[in-house]
Every structure is written in C-alpha cells, then in structure tokens.
Amino acid sequence: MKTMINIALPKGRLGEKVYGMFEQAGFDCPSIKENNRKLTFENEEKGIRFFWVKPSDVAIYVERGAADLGIAGKDILLEYNPDVYELLDLGIGKCRMAVAAKKTFRDNPAKTLRVATKFTNIAREFYAGKCRDIDIIHLNGSIELAPILGLSDVIVDIVETGKTLLENDLVPIETVVPISARVIANKANFKFKSERIEAIAEGLARACREN
Amino acid sequence: MTLDDTMLKSGEQAVFGLRALYQRYGYAPFKMSKFEEYDLYVENKDFLVGDGVITFNDTDGKLLALKPDVTLSIIKNSKDEENAVTSKVYYNENVYRISKNTHTFKEILQTGLECIGNIDMYAMTEVVLLALKSLETVSENYLLDLSHIGILSAIVEPLAVSQADKKKMIRCIGEKNIHGMKELCASVGADETVCEKLTSLISAYGKPSEVLPKLRALHAGEEAERAIDELELITQTLEKIGYGSRVNIDFSVVNDMSYYSGIFFRGFVQGIPEGILSGGRYDKLMKKMGRKAGAIGFAVYLDMLELLDAHENEYDTDILLLYDESADIRELMRAVTVLSQNGTRVLAQKSIPQGIRCRQLLKYGNGGLEILENDD
Numbered sequence: 001m002k003t004m005i006n007i008a009l010p011k012g013r014l015g016e017k018v019y020g021m022f023e024q025a026g027f028d029c030p031s032i033k034e035n036n037r038k039l040t041f042e043n044e045e046k047g048i049r050f051f052w053v054k055p056s057d058v059a060i061y062v063e064r065g066a067a068d069l070g071i072a073g074k075d076i077l078l079e080y081n082p083d084v085y086e087l088l089d090l091g092i093g094k095c096r097m098a099v100a101a102k103k104t105f106r107d108n109p110a111k112t113l114r115v116a117t118k119f120t121n122i123a124r125e126f127y128a129g130k131c132r133d134i135d136i137i138h139l140n141g142s143i144e145l146a147p148i149l150g151l152s153d154v155i156v157d158i159v160e161t162g163k164t165l166l167e168n169d170l171v172p173i174e175t176v177v178p179i180s181a182r183v184i185a186n187k188a189n190f191k192f193k194s195e196r197i198e199a200i201a202e203g204l205a206r207a208c209r210e211n
Numbered sequence: 212m213t214l215d216d217t218m219l220k221s222g223e224q225a226v227f228g229l230r231a232l233y234q235r236y237g238y239a240p241f242k243m244s245k246f247e248e249y250d251l252y253v254e255n256k257d258f259l260v261g262d263g264v265i266t267f268n269d270t271d272g273k274l275l276a277l278k279p280d281v282t283l284s285i286i287k288n289s290k291d292e293e294n295a296v297t298s299k300v301y302y303n304e305n306v307y308r309i310s311k312n313t314h315t316f317k318e319i320l321q322t323g324l325e326c327i328g329n330i331d332m333y334a335m336t337e338v339v340l341l342a343l344k345s346l347e348t349v350s351e352n353y354l355l356d357l358s359h360i361g362i363l364s365a366i367v368e369p370l371a372v373s374q375a376d377k378k379k380m381i382r383c384i385g386e387k388n389i390h391g392m393k394e395l396c397a398s399v400g401a402d403e404t405v406c407e408k409l410t411s412l413i414s415a416y417g418k419p420s421e422v423l424p425k426l427r428a429l430h431a432g433e434e435a436e437r438a439i440d441e442l443e444l445i446t447q448t449l450e451k452i453g454y455g456s457r458v459n460i461d462f463s464v465v466n467d468m469s470y471y472s473g474i475f476f477r478g479f480v481q482g483i484p485e486g487i488l489s490g491g492r493y494d495k496l497m498k499k500m501g502r503k504a505g506a507i508g509f510a511v512y513l514d515m516l517e518l519l520d521a522h523e524n525e526y527d528t529d530i531l532l533l534y535d536e537s538a539d540i541r542e543l544m545r546a547v548t549v550l551s552q553n554g555t556r557v558l559a560q561k562s563i564p565q566g567i568r569c570r571q572l573l574k575y576g577n578g579g580l581e582i583l584e585n586d587d
Contacts (some may be wrong), residue, residue, distance in 0.1 A: 063484070064484050065483075065484025065485075083311075083485065084386070085386055085387040085388075085463065086386045086387065086388040086391065087387060087388075088390065089390040089391075186484055187463070187479075187484075187485065187486070188479045188483060188484050188485055188486065189484065191354045191356065191459070191479045192352065192354070192479070192481050194417075
C-alpha cells in the first residue's frame with residue numbers, strides 16, 4: 001500500500017474552491033462531497049487523504065507533520081511564521097491586509113498610534129519597519145468597532161471588497177501586504193515523499209494557469 | 212551488567228550508539244560546565260537559535276547563563292593549533308532554549324561533535340559521513356540534505372540591496388518560495404539574470420548527480436565554482452562508500468551567512484516532522500571569536516526522538532502482586548524475587564492503584580500465590 005499524502009484544507013468557501021483545483025489536477029476524492037459527519041476523506045487509489053480544519057489551524061497541522069500539505073492564507077503564514085515550505089501561490093482568495101481608520105482620522109506622528117488588530121505580529125512588524133511607536137490592542141473579532149468607539153486610532157485587518165469598512169464609515173488608508181492562498185508543505189515529510197508532493201504541486205500550478 | 216535494548220527509549224539508545232560511533236573515529240569526549248559567562252552569548256547573539264538565555268548572578272555578582280549552545284563554549288576553550296593538527300571532540304549536553312511552540316524555556320538534550328583546526332577535504336567529508344552514520348544510528352529511514360553557503364553568498368552578497376532584503380531572499384530560499392522570490396526581486400529591482408539564478412537555486416534539489424550540473428550552469432563565479440567542487444568531491448566520496456542514496460543537495464537548508472561559510476547540512480528521519488541534525492562549516496564564527504583556524508561540526512537533537520517510540524508499553528506492569536498486613540515479609544520478598552527473574556516486572560501493592568494495567572493480577576496470602584486475573 002502506498003503511504004498516504006495528508007492534505008489539510010481550510011474549512012469554508014476558499015477550501016471548497018481549493019478542493020476544486022485538486023479535482024482539476026486529477027487528485028479527486030469523491031467521498032468528500034457526500035454529506036456526512038466524517039472528518040477525513042480518502043482516495044486510496046490515488047494515495048491521498050483530505051481533511052477540513054479551521055483555516056488558522058492549517059499551518060499548525062503542516063508544521064507539526066500531521067498534514068504533509070496544506071492550504072493557508074498568506075496572512076496566517078505571516079502572523080504565525082511557521083517553519084514550512086511555501087510551494088505555490090494559488091492566486092485565489094485574494095485580498096489585502098490593510099490599515100483602516102475613520103474618515104475623519106488624521107495621523108499625528110507625535111503621538112503613539114493605537115492599533116487594534118487580530119494580527120498583532122503583522123501589525124507590529126509593519127510599524128517597526130516605519131519606526132512608528134504603537135500601542136497594540138489584540139482583539140479576536142469585530143475589529144471595525146474599535147475606532148468607532150475610540151478604543152483605537154486605526155485597525156489592521158483583512159480587506160476584501162471594503163464594504164464592511166464603508167458601512168461603518170471607515171476607509172482603508174494603507175496596504176500592508178497583499179494576501180492570497182498558498183500551498184505549504186512540511187519540510188521533513190517533503191524529503192520522504194518529494195516526488196508525490198511535487199506531482200500534486202505541479203498539478204495545482206497547472207490548474208492555476210488554466211483558470 | 213548487560214543492558215536489554217528494548218528497555219531503552221530511542222533517545223537513550225541513540226546516546227550510547229552515537230558515543231561509540233564518535234569514539235571509533237577518534238573524537239574525544241568534551242565535558243563542560245553547566246554555566247557559562249553571559250558575555251559569550253551577548254557577543255554572538257545572532258549565532259544562537261533563539262533569543263532567550265536563562266541568566267542568574269553568581270555569588271560574586273557575575274552574570275552567568277545556563278548554556279543555550281555548546282559550540283561557542285567549545286570554540287572558547289580551543290587553542291589555535293600550530294601545524295596541521297585538528298582537535299576533534301564530541302559532547303552530550305543539555306542546553307536551555309526557548310521552545311518555538313510554547314515560548315517557554317525547555318531543556319534539550321543535544322549530542323554532537325566539533326572538528327576545529329586545519330579543515331581539509333578529508334575532515335569535511337569525515338564530518339558529513341559521521342552525520343550520516345549518526346542518522347543511521349537513530350533510524351533506518353533517513354536523509355541528509357547538503358547545501359553550500361559559498362554558492363549562496365556568491366550570488367547574494369554582491370547584490371546592491373539592503374541587508375534586510377538579503378535576509379528576505381535567504382528566507383525565500385529556505386521556504387522554496389519561487390513566487391515570493393520573483394516578487395522580491397522585482398520590488399528591489401534586481402536584474403533578471405540574478406532573479407533567474409536565485410529561483411534556479413530554489414528548484415535545484417535532489418540527487419547530486421542531477422543537481423551539480425545545474426549549479427555549474429549558473430556560472431556564478433569563481434567562489435561558487437570552488438564550492439561546487441567541494442560538494443562534488445564530498446558527494447562522490449560518500450557515494451563510493453554506499454551512502455549515495457541518502458544524500459540530497461537542497462539549498463533550502465540555509466543559515467546566517469555571517470557565521471557559516473562552507474558546506475551546510477541538515478538531517479531528517481522519517482516520523483519526525485523537523486530536522487533532527489544540523490551542522491556545517493563555521494569559519495566566520497571562528498574569525499569573529501579571534502581564531503585563525505577553521506571549524507566544522509554538527510548537533511543531533513535527541514529530544515525529538517521520543518516521537519519514534521510509537522509502541523508504548525501496553526501494560527504498566529507485568530504482574531501486580533497484592534498482599535496484606537498478615538503476609539510474612541520474608542516469604543513475600545522471596546516470591547517477588549522469583550517472579551521478577553527473567554525481567555518480568557513485578558509491582559507489590561496492598562491495594563490496586565487506580566487505572567493500572569497489568570498482565571496478571573496475583574494475590575499473596577497464607578496459602579501462597581493465587582491468580583485473580585489473567586489478561587493473556
């Protein structure tokens with residue numbers, strides 16, 4: 001029996017789109033479309049096993065070798081800095097990490113900037129690069145609320161269309177980094193299964209070009 | 212006393228196996244003190260794997276540290292030897308570092324060797340061979356990735372970009388991140404030939420016989436050619452003694468160019484999700500510490516090996532022997548001694564400990580031994 005290639009997919013719309021690319025590349029697993037409570041899905045003939053995990057957990061599964069391959073947003077990779085290979089930019093799930101503030105906001109460089117964000121490492125590094133003194137406020141959700149209530153001056157968050165911002169009278173003022181979905185691989189497992197992992201990565205790259 | 216191998220955990224077995232291996236090649240044991248002056252680590256902060264060092268004041272007020280690293284101590288204690296003498300030592304020490312996962316301090320058992328002095332091709336090949344043999348001691352499924360900092364620096368160093376961008380380039384190489392490298396090259400305005408060299412360095416990995424010609428084709432200058440010559444001689448020698456299938460060339464094995472200069476390598480065994488062996492030539496570190504000689508060495512991280520002990524003991528003990536107050540101690544003692552012959556594990560208790568798993572449950576009473584339960 002072939003050893004399985006374990007692939008961690010991010011739960012949600014992005015993950016479903018990514019699975020479509022696996023299918024297109026010839027690494028399909030029909031049982032994944034059945035509506036049941038199973039957590040892992042195998043295609044023994046192709047030697048692959050998929051499983052859905054929380055998007056922010058994909059990097060952990062891959063770094064610790066429970067998954068050989070995974071699909072993670074660049075935001076997660078920049079925030080958690082896992083020791084993994086980044087084999088491919090899938091070019092989907094595109095958005096950007098941006099600084100946003102109230103329309104009326106005027107930056108005063110003489111003051112410490114209060115920054116609310118879920119991505120503390122990305123924000124810290126971004127402002128360190130500008131030698132700007134900041135006060136980081138870590139929030140787990142509803143980041144947009146912070147500047148409205150005066151909790152922070154700006155936020156650093158993912159902006160897709162900017163609609164949520166607009167509805168709350170906020171505007172993006174600066175792009176921190178563009179984001180898209182990346183294929184990551186565990187470094188050690190890559191050594192022992194390199195041919196098969198490469199074949200999958202190549203298939204996905206082909207699917208990317210075709211789309 | 213003879214040791215039963217099955218009693219030892221993978222890490223413990225490895226310690227004995229590696230010690231014997233290094234001694235066979237003439238390496239002498241090096242024992243060091245647990246503490247080192249803090250200054251040693253401050254001066255070479257970037258050489259250390261992590262930032263954190265556990266410090267404390269000695270009785271005379273001097274700031275000491277629990278060692279986070281062994282190599283620096285060995286260099287500090289080395290003398291610049293005259294002639295062509297190299298000092299070859301091995302060690303087996305605990306180091307204290309911040310764990311990447313928990314962000315707290317962790318004690319890590321590390322074994323390794325250092326070869327300091329006049330480093331020639333033989334010494335280099337011997338160290339790489341010992342790295343391979345070390346991995347072989349730990350597991351039968353192992354691989355060694357070999358790279359050369361010289362080729363990397365021949366391409367990256369002359370570029371007119373900031374140190375920070377050079378670090379990002381090295382990072383992309385470490386991640387096999389071709390798309391990231393292309394973006395980076397475009398943003399710093401590096402010309403196309405450079406970008407092509409860097410991306411082909413990322414995709415050049417695998418068997419030396421396939422990768423070396425690709426490296427030659429880069430025409431990266433004299434320094435790089437010398438580096439390729441070194442890789443070629445080492446890999447050909449290893450192939451002749453039967454390690455050909457275990458060695459790959461892979462430039463994602465990178466490290467700080469300000470400390471390392473020549474070959475660099477990392478070892479992997481199947482079943483452990485990260486490298487367990489890391490080493491290379493660190494002449495530049497020697498120079499920073501005021502030594503004229505060259506040096507090469509590696510370390511094996513033994514704490515990871517417990518992941519290989521997948522088959523835990525099914526039972527906590529083979530025999531659980533119950534007795535009560537009325538038992539004759541001498542008779543009970545004799546019973547335990549007899550039962551525990553041949554390596555059977557016998558645990559004598561007055562009542563059954565909670566959650567214990569035993570193969571056999573015996574009761575010692577006035578009438579001798581009585582079997583209460585048998586799991587076989």
